[in-house]
Amino acid sequence: MSLPEYQKVEVTANIPYPVFLGAQLEALGEYLHSQFQDVEHILIITNPQVAKLYAERLQKGLLVDYRVNFLFVPAGETEKSLERLSQLTTAALRFGADRHTLVIALGGGVIGDLAGFFASVFMRGIRLIQVPTTLLAQVDSSIGGKVAVNHPAGKNILGAFYPPRAVWTDFTTLESLPWEEVENGLAESIKHALIEDSGLFEFFETEEESLKRRDPLIWREMVTRSSTVKVRIVSQDEREQGRRALLNLGHSFGHALETEMNYRGVTHGQGVSIGLVAAAHLANAKGLMTMAEVDRIKRLLNKFGLPTKITEIVETTIKDPQVLLQLMQADKKNQGGRKILILPHGIGRAVISKECTDAEILDAWNQVI
Template structure:
């Protein structure tokens, strides 16, 4: 990682391939930096109706001289659909995009996932650049090449691994991020520490108040440390055959909660926060970890303003049914990411559904 007072640069190294993740202020206006990553003369900017009025004009200034257009989604997880992928591909067709075209994803995780999947599909794969404008996207979904869309049956059931050419994480865009969405992004930061970095978890405990207040220096440090951790995991296991699955701590529970709430009750990061705590409680129930670790995780999540309870009205049996659709499952059995305490996550197959259901019932009654 190369550090300056205002910029962090991290390389995601994948064998013969690599791409930069730039983190700092003013990066959308640093056109010489990111324009150099575009190889052809066509570009499609995919954004949404919330982000585009704020930042599209600045990106457009960097596309001067190219043939480009914009495709805007409505805001929200419910719009990460095949129908919108079709519309994005139609926009590429209308642009006359060739094999050296580039899709620019300007927005949060929904925009990045759909834009990356559209780029993976067009002519069997064209370049795309991530310009995340939410904290959650900066620390997680923009890095690692996971792209996809949702189905009514569940979240992210269709997708492709398609790595970006670059990630441009301009922290100035976080100034317009609503407080709830900012806090949801902090859940993914906590997740990285909970999986495999106990010293980082302790650092987060020490700086929780500053992070909740959006202080710039600790925020940049937290983003960089989380991205550096994820970049290492992705480099070792790009297509999630082993270690990378650990990055899904809390996600099997969390995705079920999001789906049950029709993507309106919980934001993704909120689902991850509740899901991590449920995974910790299940680990404790199975004798894998101590109650003290569960309590420590809950305290940190609460200090960061994150939810720690299943929303009212959700049925444990229905949540378990949704969990059975998770992509990590094998041979009809639940395969979950659990832990043996903070910083020691592991993949556990053949998890007894009765223990999962008991954990859900206990959390619902609490």
């Protein structure tokens, strides 16, 4: 079966850039050649596991025109650190990197955030291409220009808005992705559907089996539709002054849960999934959503193996929602001590709410404990 040609959607932010959906790794070299005549040196930042699977295909298109060096970063969230950034800098300089060097981030969100942050500060900024290889990175983290490393005080504390010159998405890289990693991306994709694409929500409902079978055409459509939601939202509000905050739907609850569990025994996708359900219950209490819609969300998440109650995550013993409420106090998105929450408004629409009381939030937590 031959797949359709790639699609190009444009992020129309302050500095516009294209997102190529369904492009081939082998063809990136040709694209770079057509766009950046002054580039001679390329640094590919990736991890050994991803490199083993995809470096050769990517390199195929690059070797004729460029001097190419690899910088390998072990897998794991802890690699998003200042120490790793410093090591990357040393290695890049040893390879003779200069202001004309172009960085390719080949990997999931960890590589995208770290390599992106490196590109944003190396010699005050060098060009960056995102080549996302996880579902989460394809539908979410590679689009929108947020790059960051972590600090002992918190996740993504040191970061920047640094748009890539292009996002080059090859769907075939998803074939090797373990299901647990797929779930992290699915949680974000379902979130996108809830925020502004009720048709995508229905698509998830009707295409459950094909998605689980990883039917390439169905996956292509799902990733395309979901990343297009992200493209639209960040194009409207690149710097998160307003509408972009909607993308935090489920995350204030999810982050509190992840923090309470010390990021062990709960994946990001599971945190988001439970967060979406808590936000849906809160929306129901506020009259923004019917109970039938809340149940529809729960059914969909469950269909894909995502939890809708904390007790479904075996390792946890959380019983007291007060602890979780306290953790939400520290959310970066809060303003002047007021909790800013994103609530679904029916399916396919979301709103920013500053009006939720602690009692209402506690009630929502109790629904998912």
